[in-house]
Amino acid sequence: MANYIADNIPADLPLSPKVKALRKASEDAADKLSTYKAENAEYRTRDVSQVGELKARYSTPALVSAEKELKEQEIQAVAAGKPLPDRDKVLGPVRVKMGECDRTVSALESLVRQAHKAFSEAVNEDLVPMGLKAAKAAQKCLDAWKVAESAAIAARADLERNGALFTWCATSGQVDTLPLDGASADNRAEYWNLAEDGRLTTESAIELGFQGLSVLDGLVVIPAPVIDEAALEEVKYWANRKPQIHNAKDSGYENSHWEF
Incomplete structure (x- = not known):
């Protein structure tokens, strides 16, 4: 032992x-x-x-x-x-x-x-004194974590509150919460991100659910639609793909071939 x-x-x-x-x-x-x-x-x-x-x-x-x-x-x-x-x-x-x-x-x-x-x-x-010392340190960490968790919850609430104010302004008072509030995947407020000029980035607007909403100019950066290159390549692959057909000859596999 x-x-x-x-x-x-x-x-x-x-x-x-x-x-x-x-x-x-x-x-x-x-x-x-x-x-x-x-x-x-x-x-x-x-x-x-x-x-x-x-x-x-x-x-x-x-x-x-x-x-x-x-x-x-x-x-x-x-x-x-x-x-x-x-x-x-x-x-x-x-x-x-x-x-x-x-x-x-x-x-x-x-x-x-x-x-x-x-x-x-x-x-x-020394197992007992070391264990007690570790237990005390763990308690201290728990207390700090609870404080940090409370601060994080409060900060999240402030984020959602201000995001809702932005949405109300951006939609001319038509929507007074973040677009995805109540959705099964939550309102995704953590995707909030601003460009250098202070406007909401296009990517963030899409993640937050602003697509389909009428938004005032000057609040969201929309230089061009966001394109998923990988998805487009996959669509292109399947659109151009031809199935392989194996033609077997009566004489057996020796003279068989693949047609594309």
Whole structure:
């Protein structure tokens, strides 16, 4: 349970200074282990067996290199009629380093486990105070959201009220609400948008339902009808499309063809 919690901490969790310090210690221990393994990879024994081999084979790069060097020295020695080199003198330092590396990695792995355990336990111990702190923050956010929601509702009401005044003016008093008031899709007041000269844009007028209404000049920008290019292309495609007819010959499919 502890490891699961420590490995899945949300980024915004309000950790205490103590827990943050323990997390840093855990991360530092893991980094130290990773760095040591990388720097001493040649002294680490690894499984080099291939797929299908019945018995695992292990190899250590530094030892392989040392044995190769020993072999070269032995060849040179016999060629010169000299005594063979001391095997332990060549391979001994490498084996000592290998043992030292194994012990160090084992100690670092223990350090990582201990640091991670301490961090996990500290997280568990702080779940209640962290939860209460998060609950308080959530309440504060809710209060702010309610204020913002109330402001948004009031602003929407002002938008609709002023939009209705505009509509009354634009229609010479014929319509006193936004054109789509009462529609199933609402009055779409959020599509209100003005051009640089202060007039309602053509696109907004269409979205707001002003089409079909007699509107005074000078209040809405209507340089040209708004055209849906994609819709026109689709209509053009289907208007010019010819169905494909497959004519099968009595002799079978070999001589069949498509007519367009």
